[in-house]
Amino acid sequence: xxxxxxxxxxxxxxxxxxxxxxxxxxxxxxxxxxxxxxxxxxxxxxxxxxxxxxxxxxxxxxxxxxxxxxxxxxxxxxxxxxxxxxxxxxxxxxxxxxxxxxxxxxxxxxxxxxxxxxxxxxxxxxxxxxxxxxxxxxxxxxxxxxxxxxxxxxxxxxxxxxxxxxxxxxxxxxxxxxxxxxxxxxxxxxxxxxxxxxxxxxxxxxxxxxxxxxxxxxxxxxxxxxxxxxxxxxxxxxxxxxxxxxxxxxxxxxxxxxxxxxxxxxxxxxxxxxxxxxxxxxxxxxxxxxxxxxxxxxxxxxxxxxxxxxxxxxxxxxxxxxxxxxxxxxxxxxxxxxxxxxxxxxxxxxxxxxxxxxxxxxxxxxxxxxxxxxxxxxxxxxxxxxxxxxxxxxxxxxxxxxxxxxxxxxxxxxxxxxxxxxxxxxxxxxxxxxxxxxxxxxxxxxxxxxxxxxxxxxxxxxxxxxxxxxxxxxxxxxxxxxxxxxxxxxxxxxxxxxxxxxxxxxxxxxxxxxxxxxxxxxxxxxxxxxxxxxxxxxxxxxxxxxxxxxxxxx
Ligand code: SF4
Numbered sequence: 346x347x348x349x350x351x352x353x354x355x356x357x358x359x360x361x362x363x364x365x366x367x368x369x370x371x372x373x374x375x376x377x378x379x380x381x382x383x384x385x386x387x388x389x390x391x392x393x394x395x396x397x398x399x400x401x402x403x404x405x406x407x408x409x410x411x412x413x414x415x416x417x418x419x420x421x422x423x424x425x426x427x428x429x430x431x432x433x434x435x436x437x438x439x440x441x442x443x444x445x446x447x448x449x450x451x452x453x454x455x456x457x458x459x460x461x462x463x464x465x466x467x468x469x470x471x472x473x474x475x476x477x478x479x480x481x482x483x484x485x486x487x488x489x490x491x492x493x494x495x496x497x498x499x500x501x502x503x504x505x506x507x508x509x510x511x512x513x514x515x516x517x518x519x520x521x522x523x524x525x526x527x528x529x530x531x532x533x534x535x536x537x538x539x540x541x542x543x544x545x546x547x548x549x550x551x552x553x554x555x556x557x558x559x560x561x562x563x564x565x566x567x568x569x570x571x572x573x574x575x576x577x578x579x580x581x582x583x584x585x586x587x588x589x590x591x592x593x594x595x596x597x598x599x600x601x602x603x604x605x606x607x608x609x610x611x612x613x614x615x616x617x618x619x620x621x622x623x624x625x626x627x628x629x630x631x632x633x634x635x636x637x638x639x640x641x642x643x644x645x646x647x648x649x650x651x652x653x654x655x656x657x658x659x660x661x662x663x664x665x666x667x668x669x670x671x672x673x674x675x676x677x678x679x680x681x682x683x684x685x686x687x688x689x690x691x692x693x694x695x696x697x698x699x700x701x702x703x704x705x706x707x708x709x710x711x712x713x714x715x716x717x718x719x720x721x722x723x724x725x726x727x728x729x730x731x732x733x734x735x736x737x738x739x740x741x742x743x744x745x746x747x748x749x750x751x752x753x754x755x756x757x758x759x760x761x762x763x764x765x766x767x768x769x770x771x772x773x774x775x776x777x778x779x780x781x782x783x784x785x786x787x788x789x790x791x792x793x794x795x796x797x798x799x800x801x802x803x804x805x806x807x808x809x810x811x812x813x814x815x816x817x818x819x820x821x822x823x824x825x826x827x828x829x830x831x832x833x834x835x836x837x838x839x840x841x842x843x844x845x846x847x848x849x850x851x852x853x854x855x856x857x858x859x860x861x862x863x864x865x866x867x868x869x870x871x872x873x874x875x876x877x878x879x880x881x882x883x884x885x886x887x888x889x890x891x892x893x894x895x896x897x898x899x
Pocket of ligand 1: 577578579580581584585619658690703706
């Protein structure tokens, strides 16, 4: 058969297993990794067409397969491909789902970081802005409404699988099984049983793999994200990675994943861990040699232009300034970059709350040194040209007004640093040590909380012009539009900042937003998927905008 024939044959092949995620997870976001936060934005701030075409355009596809995809989907794809073969597993953009699901397809797997739009910071953006439901929730429900979801066996998993682990919710959304936790070992066995027609419990708990049981990815990831470790080890009580065992991938494993990304045209790699500076560490102190070896190895891979770290810990920066400098100099001398970026967590300015909920965060120093650790680490990051996006948490269990005032003072001390500070409200997440505590909402915010919020936004608005400068100068119309939209949003926020800094809410509304808690639409028409597939399901379904997509008040 000639080349075209082969291509057609390949194009017509419909795999047994198709993996996807909602649209907000299947975009490279035009401004890069930090703009990915906007998947948490509520609807109604900018027009949908602009958001999904300019701000977060779909990742490109080849023969229906997504060229870049969420790292979690890629790992599941790799685990399944080892058992069923590469041709039988495809990761696809939701817009290609109907095209890629054929009569041979039996299982649709769905991954998600926040299916219902209730994790931080989505819940906070929705509650504060009150303009509509969050995009991630809207797009997830839209995905679940597709006719193929009623015809095939649907399995949901990923970070936010806990949000769906309830049989009533699963029934309404046409989800047959929910897989909780890590999937490398459990998911292939589960899919084998489904394909063999065996009866399984509907909610299945994953088993943690050892590092050498985690396969290499077979396709490129969004933002060139490559996992270097899993788990954290610092043990904060509100956090879910804190519950995972700390494991490190080998440098060769990481290099292979980087090369897979380079082959797909990625020039920028984000090394994913909870703290890149503790790669390979046996205790709390970094193993400098292993960290440097990793960065040198990745930087030497042909085709790489930039490296970033998804997260670093401020305490590691503070206690190891020499390592930060060495990593920075390696990247700046070996690559075409003069700054690095990472996310980090401040969470609070209160040493009392650090001691109560996250004692490990300051280690090897005691909690009382937390303010010094944060301010010094921000200074060190600035000195080494690191752009840093940090989170703060309002409403941790047991918080007092004095704790919030200490946070306000700390933000004051960070003035002038090139950083974004994202204030978030505490969300009680299943799987964390605080999962029985109540989440914090806007309705519970005190004047001190508003002051803190105002200070953080004020800080960010001062940094924004610096970040926007690059885009203002470009001649590309989409980048120009994007920069204008960002400026317009910043101008809108400015109006409210002074009010907040005085301790006043920006709105007279006192109840929580009606969009905060999702009301799950009932998308189920029949329990018998195999029977349903005999019918033309399209005619049985209502279009999304006629469904009862209301969201109840708390
Ligand atoms: S340091 Fe960060 S990742 Fe680690 S447990 Fe604390 S919040 Fe979680």
